Amino acid sequence: MTARLLYVCARPQRTAAAAEWASFRDGLGVGDDDLIHHDLVRHPLPDDLDRFAAVVVGGSPFNVTDPDKTDAQRRLEGDLERLAATAIEGRTNALFTCFGIGVVTRLLGGEVTLMHPEGTGPTDITLTAAGRDDELFGVLSPRFEALTAHKEGTASVPPTATLLAENDACPVEAYRAGAGLWATQFHPEPTADAFVARMVVYRDAGYFDADAFDEVSAHVRTASVEQPTRLLRSFAARVVSA
Template identity: 60%
Template sequence: MTSAPLLYVCVRPQQGAAAAEYESFRLATHLDERDLAQHDLVREPLPDDAFERFGGFVIGGSPFNVADPESTKTPVQRRLESDLERIATAAAAATTAALFTCYGIGIVTRMLGGEVTRAFPEDTGPVTISLTAAGGRDRVLGGLATRFTALTAHKEGARSLPPGAELLATNEACPVQAYRVGDRLYATQFHPEPTTRAFTERMAVYRDDGYFDSGDFDAIAGRVLAASVTEPARLLRAFAREFGSAEG
């Protein structure tokens, strides 16, 4: 176990949603503000000393899309994608640990030479995730139920497992749900951090951003609130135990 704190990396332009996401990660990992620091990558580049100060990184979601044409991306998006690739490169080389979620899995997949495409979106709400045999043996995902419910909302996904990655979790609609590269780089397509209540609050922020028909908000929120999403948070807690500074 490392002695340095973890760093939550925010890639959401919407500051209210970003603050709530940090709190979701903090609660799910059972870490306090000392053991889970935060950095707003939308507004500030990754500090030069980040790899010396922090034992690992957790990267939140974003309304950005990796698969969008480069010509349509803002300078901020291009700069933060470059910084995220720095984190992924270091984790792939086992000089740090990192867990990329949702948008972040596209960053890692593209960096590894895989294809990120809009052919594998998932509707907003609960989905069923299945561990692979490798996932069942993994030190972070291995303690989870073989099949569990998680929350998704994304417009793109990996076409197939990128080179050098080991598939840990899958489902029918978007087969690449979680993978590991080496011993310290993890990526999930689903969101491991929010409670169902926090997810509906995030839905309200993005209700007009094309993830779902805004007129269906109440029905979708009802399905979310009725779901049991205990297992994804256990994944985050396991990651924090393995790579963070807090005991337990």
């Protein structure tokens, strides 16, 4: 693959950030030099996005619904909104994940709420009819397993977006917006082992009972995440063929 991709990191924890970059690199099926790491927590979004074929946005311990945000978090969210608008307009391709879907939902006038959290571990996700027809999601099985861990979710698909995937706990697991933006609530990038390593970093962050780490991690390791990886490969293939 010769097209260079940009990984936008929204994680303050450097260990988790480096591991997430590696998970996206492996999931996309690209080399080290083909996925550029940009630390959005510490550096503003670059102005020269057009030198990248596409952008993937990782997760974060931040929440759109956080009541007391630092100036750094507000700046980061503003940069992600600017990136989302660029993709919606078709000036780049972008895949937003986890925290990122909340930023996009708010940008589109949707509601981000604490009413749809999901625990740490595998969950079953179902494609909608639009998802089965989507150029990225259409490669997936109509029902598949993915890893989740979040405290907030999108209440309903924003008016200008197309719902692609859902489940019982979280009504909006993925949607498409505009010409070049896809957003997922679930994590498409980590293997089960990589997810457990991430759990170590966020053990005391309130995503799961810290005293139940061994039990939760054992459940995570039962997950089959082949389908989410196919989504990343589909995203990379779209960039190469563009």
